[in-house]
């Protein structure tokens with residue numbers, strides 16, 4: 001069986017970690033061909049070819065792919081679909097935007113956020129904020145899948161598959177890119193970091209969120225947030241961890257001033273060690289944490305930062 | 309301009325889903341059901357467009373069991389002008405897949421000719437995050453998912469999208485399909501007088517067959533299980549004890 005994997009490119013740079021995790025999942029289904037689509041995607045294609053288990057890389061370079069607008073990228077993927085049994089990608093915002101569109105163009109269902117491959121037609125995926133795991137069997141001719149990256153290990157470096165240039169598909173010309181507001185940070189990326197420190201509504205203000213930042217920097221960690229912290233303007237949207245935010249599974253997750261609503265737990269309960277700091281001893285977060293500290297975060301967090 | 313808003317009846321977000329004893333799915337009998345939270349946001353946005361004079365009619369559509377009428381009444385109480393119920397299932401446990409929902413919505417859109425469709429980003433039961441994208445593909449319209457800001461100006465709309473790296477702003481040609489993310493707005497509560505008024509607003513009843521759409525699922529649920537529960541660990545008395553534990557585990 002042949003698998004087409006849509007690599008994630010941001011401004012023409014390969015998102016190596018999530019793509020390599022999707023390769024691990026995809027390898028179980030057959031030979032993996034990676035598609036690198038961008039304005040200038042040759043370098044990203046080379047990087048993808050270096051992932052172990054990648055049989056071949058297709059590179060499509062055209063200005064219409066520069067910002068990964070859904071309509072042109074989906075049209076390209078759909079035009080290639082005939083040669084593949086499975087079309088897959090890591091379950092990032094990029095792929096969640098594009099792959100359901102591809103599936104509809106092919107008249108097949110999408111399998112979102114798949115966490116395990118049972119066989120070529122059968123997959124596991126979490127539903128109901130991760131409170132239920134469904135095993136589903138697809139009767140579609142082509143399976144279109146996004147893989148939850150946090151549940152797969154990244155494929156190693158060491159591939160040397162060939163890179164083949166393909167031409168662009170027709171541009172549906174329905175939308176145009178205006179601007180990106182991307183925060184640049186020296187911190188590790190949230191979904192690949194070994195340690196994540198997250199703050200919730202309990203932090204109380206944007207200024208005080210620097211307490212979380214200082215602890216994270218001491219640990220070389222990424223920073224996350226609850227929805228309440230994002231909604232209140234304490235933290236940017238791309239820090240949100242949860243059912244409808246990012247899913248993380250680091251070695252250590254420290255939740256500060258977060259109550260532990262199911263929607264938040266959905267994004268972090270597969271972390272190896274969970275630490276919770278909360279002033280309310282009854283907070284549900286303590287039911288999933290390995291180490292719980294009932295304390296005022298304004299005292300505990302600076303102290304923790306100092307002692308580590 | 310007419311705005312179409314698809315709203316789904318789902319398990320209330322405060323209720324923890326439980327798997328049925330036979331492992332066939334989630335037990336939804338006697339469980340509190342509500343409008344999908346993202347659809348409340350979508351509905352709010354549509355009503356605000358009307359209040360700002362950018363839309364002249366807001367139509368809510370729900371696909372599923374007869375009980376979805378209640379969800380549509382909520383939409384009407386929030387400010388929708390009329391509603392369409394497309395009955396496609398008679399068992400509350402039968403979920404209509406995004407592809408079938410999108411096909412029905414595409415047919416509704418061909419009849420209603422809205423300038424804009426605002427859906428939710430994700431249904432909190434199946435967690436698919438797919439219907440808006442599929443609908444947009446079937447109609448051949450532009451798509452703007454995960455909208456945190458929406459500005460409609462004539463024959464185009466400017467949408468700021470919540471993406472993994474931060475925010476992306478795009479301009480889409482109308483008609484368009486937009487999906488609402490959490491920060492788009494804060495939905496209003498329907499007032500009692502508006503709930504009363506909603507009872508008199510028109511609610512059309514159709515079936516999937518009226519639209520000629522086959523809703524049989526492409527994915528069969530082989531089984532549903534609850535994931536292993538994480539056991540609560542220990543409480544530590546102070547920061548020093550916490551640091552000691554983390555050092556012992558070798559994670560810091």
Ligand SMILES: Cc1cc2nc3c(=O)[nH]c(=O)nc-3n(C[C@H](O)[C@H](O)[C@H](O)COP(=O)(O)OP(=O)(O)OC[C@H]3O[C@@H](n4cnc5c(N)ncnc54)[C@H](O)[C@@H]3O)c2cc1C
Pocket residue numbers: 199200201202203225226227228229240241242243244245246256257258259260261262263264267277278279280283295296297298321345346432
């Ligand atoms: C459709 C939908 C999608 C959602 N998606 C997500 C999602 O992806 N991610 C997410 O996180 N949430 C999500 N939510 C929201 C979720 O239901 C909760 O509302 C949210 O997680 C609460 O955030 P919080 O824990 O920061 O705030 P709260 O629940 O208000 O908790 C704040 C906590 O801080 C503690 N605290 C306050 N002051 C101090 C102090 N000085 N020291 C120590 N502790 C203190 C309090 O005891 C409390 O436990 C979603 C909700 C809906 C409806």
Ligand SMILES: Nc1ncnc2c1ncn2[C@@H]1O[C@H](COP(=O)(O)O)[C@@H](O)[C@H]1O
Pocket residue numbers: 313314315316317344346347350369370371372404406409426427428429430431432434435436437438439440
């Ligand atoms: N049965 C349905 N009836 C009406 N709208 C729906 C239905 N299913 C999905 N939708 C819409 O599509 C959005 C995304 O759902 P999903 O793709 O299932 O995650 C929802 O927020 C609704 O706006």
